[in-house]
Amino acid sequence: MRESRTIFTHLDWFTVGIYLILVFLGWINIYAAAFNEVHPSITDMSQEYGKQLFWILSSIGLFVIILFLDGRLYEKLAIPIYIAALLLLAGVLVFGTTISGARSWYTFGGFSLQPSEFMKFATALAVAKILSAKEGAISKKERWLTALIIALPILLILPQPDLGSALVYFAFLLPLYREGMPAWILTALLVISILFILSLLFPLSTMILGILGLLGIAIFLLRKQKRAWIWLVLAAVSSILVVLSVDYAFNELLEDRHRNRINILLGKAQDPKGIGYNTNQSMIAIGSGGLAGKGFMKGTQTKFNFVPEQTTDFIFCTVGEEWGFVGSATVLILFTVLFFRLIYLSERQRSSFSRIYGYSVTSILFLHVCVNVAMTIGLAPVIGIPLPFFSYGGSSLWGFTILLFIFLRLDAYRMQIL
Numbered sequence: 001m002r003e004s005r006t007i008f009t010h011l012d013w014f015t016v017g018i019y020l021i022l023v024f025l026g027w028i029n030i031y032a033a034a035f036n037e038v039h040p041s042i043t044d045m046s047q048e049y050g051k052q053l054f055w056i057l058s059s060i061g062l063f064v065i066i067l068f069l070d071g072r073l074y075e076k077l078a079i080p081i082y083i084a085a086l087l088l089l090a091g092v093l094v095f096g097t098t099i100s101g102a103r104s105w106y107t108f109g110g111f112s113l114q115p116s117e118f119m120k121f122a123t124a125l126a127v128a129k130i131l132s133a134k135e136g137a138i139s140k141k142e143r144w145l146t147a148l149i150i151a152l153p154i155l156l157i158l159p160q161p162d163l164g165s166a167l168v169y170f171a172f173l174l175p176l177y178r179e180g181m182p183a184w185i186l187t188a189l190l191v192i193s194i195l196f197i198l199s200l201l202f203p204l205s206t207m208i209l210g211i212l213g214l215l216g217i218a219i220f221l222l223r224k225q226k227r228a229w230i231w232l233v234l235a236a237v238s239s240i241l242v243v244l245s246v247d248y249a250f251n252e253l254l255e256d257r258h259r260n261r262i263n264i265l266l267g268k269a270q271d272p273k274g275i276g277y278n279t280n281q282s283m284i285a286i287g288s289g290g291l292a293g294k295g296f297m298k299g300t301q302t303k304f305n306f307v308p309e310q311t312t313d314f315i316f317c318t319v320g321e322e323w324g325f326v327g328s329a330t331v332l333i334l335f336t337v338l339f340f341r342l343i344y345l346s347e348r349q350r351s352s353f354s355r356i357y358g359y360s361v362t363s364i365l366f367l368h369v370c371v372n373v374a375m376t377i378g379l380a381p382v383i384g385i386p387l388p389f390f391s392y393g394g395s396s397l398w399g400f401t402i403l404l405f406i407f408l409r410l411d412a413y414r415m416q417i418l
Contacts (some may be wrong), residue, residue: 005069012345012414017337019389019404023059024399025331026315026390027052032297033310033318034392037225048202048392055394063400063405075353075407078129082149085122088115096160102384104160116165117399119153121406124360127172131179132352144154144174165385166373171367175359179352264382278314279309282376286320286328293324311392312382316376326357331390335369345411354410370385 031042031049044050054306080361088106096103129144150169157166179254282361285301288294299321301307307314320328339362346358365388372387374380386396 005312007409007412010414011067012341012408012411014343015338015345015404015408018248018334018341019401021058022331022334022338025319025334026387029297029315029318029322030311030391030392032299032322033302033315035297035303037360044379051394052392052397055397056139059393059397063198063401063408066402066405067412068239069409071409074410075129075132075351076126076356078125082122082257083124085115085119086112086152086156089119090154091115092352093159094155102162104162104165109392111341114393114395116153116160116162117395119157119281119342119405120168120364120399121361122401122402123149123153123172124167124357124364128357131175131356143181143390162384164385168364168381168385171363172360174363175356178358178359183302193415196224198387278382279375279378280309283378285317286377289321289324289328291323292326293320293327298322312386313372313382313391314376315387315392317375320376321333332369332373333364339366342407345407347413349411350414351410354407354414357410358407361403364403 023057027042027049030052034048036047039047039050043053044051045054067323071079092104092106095106097105097107097112099105104116105114107113130146130149133142134143145375150172153168154166173181173186173189179333281301285299285307288301289299294300297303299318302310302318302319307317310318316328318332319331323330342358342362342365346355346362349355349358368385368388369379371383371385386393388400389397
């Protein structure tokens with residue numbers, strides 16, 4: 001009994017409150033997006049909003065269970081949890097059901113389960129376990145093992161295919177950087193991304209001039225470094241290889257739908273009635289909301305189903321249309337407050353395991369929010385990433401709830417760590 005009182009005394013109720021507000025706002029927006037006049041009750045289990053209520057109540061049950069478990073258990077079972085989640089993820093390629101073109105789901109009667117959503121918190125636990133195995137600088141062995149832990153889920157998710165879920169694992173760059181990953185790795189990834197985009201936009205000759213310009217900047221920055229010429233040669237060769245490999249990567253590794261969406265995003269193609277339909281309609285819905293929105297249940301784009309997947313990937317356009325700029329900004333402010341709160345909680349941890357896991361939670365949620373919102377307003381290609389706590393679906397809500405509340409349990413346990 002004393003242990004239970006301690007948990008609830010030290011539990012960060014501020015974060016719990018933000019979670020409950022976001023979940024509630026998500027639920028009523030799902031109701032607005034999927035409203036059926038034949039089934040008006042918000043608790044009707046035959047409709048998405050009724051099913052979401054079940055997922056919400058079960059999520060509350062989940063986080064209560066998580067809070068009552070021993071805080072030390074998550075660190076001890078981090079690797080077994082990761083292995084179990086990995087096996088579930090591998091099994092979906094054989095036993096899974098194809099939905100929306102991806103074999104990413106297990107189906108049980110009228111319900112579906114997406115193991116990639118649970119792989120996120122399992123990977124976060126495993127990364128935290130490996131990087132916190134010993135105090136001090138992270139060894140090369142630990143770095144390579146961490147890279148393998150992050151890479152395995154990606155390799156199992158890409159064949160489904162589910163590019164969006166695979167990209168989420170780049171979120172682990174933030175906790176890795178926080179724990180001492182060299183800044184040049186982040187810089188190299190940023191440069192590669194910029195070169196990739198520029199190579200799609202401009203001819204090869206222009207890109208070579210661009211590389212020479214980058215080398216000029218590198219020479220200026222490294223002029224006082226020993227053996228700077230070695231790094232310059234490596235940078236030049238790597239840049240040229242990236243540029244020359246863009247065509248192959250873009251045309252052979254990406255699917256048609258992803259290529260088309262990237263071309264539309266970069267302005268190289270226009271297809272408002274085809275592959276660009278979802279984004280175009282989403283931007284119309286958000287733009288039509290104006291400052292204060294059209295009002296709850298009064299969104300015409302929402303009511304007449306102009307935007308496909310409006311309860312899942314495009315739930316944010318319902319917020320924009322019915323609640324306007326004010327409502328959209330409020331939701332984004334709530335998420336921003338959550339991110340800063342999680343960073344604060346991460347920094348006050350007494351164990352490196354809890355700190356690393358906290359940063360992993362923050363970065364995963366941050367990437368999801370940024371990419372999902374960017375998709376709905378045409379700043380990113382549509383890759384099927386849900387908005388945390390908002391989008392319809394039991395797997396995503398359960399996955400995000402477990403991800404967050406394991407950290408809150410670890411934070412409540414910190415007072416027992418010497």
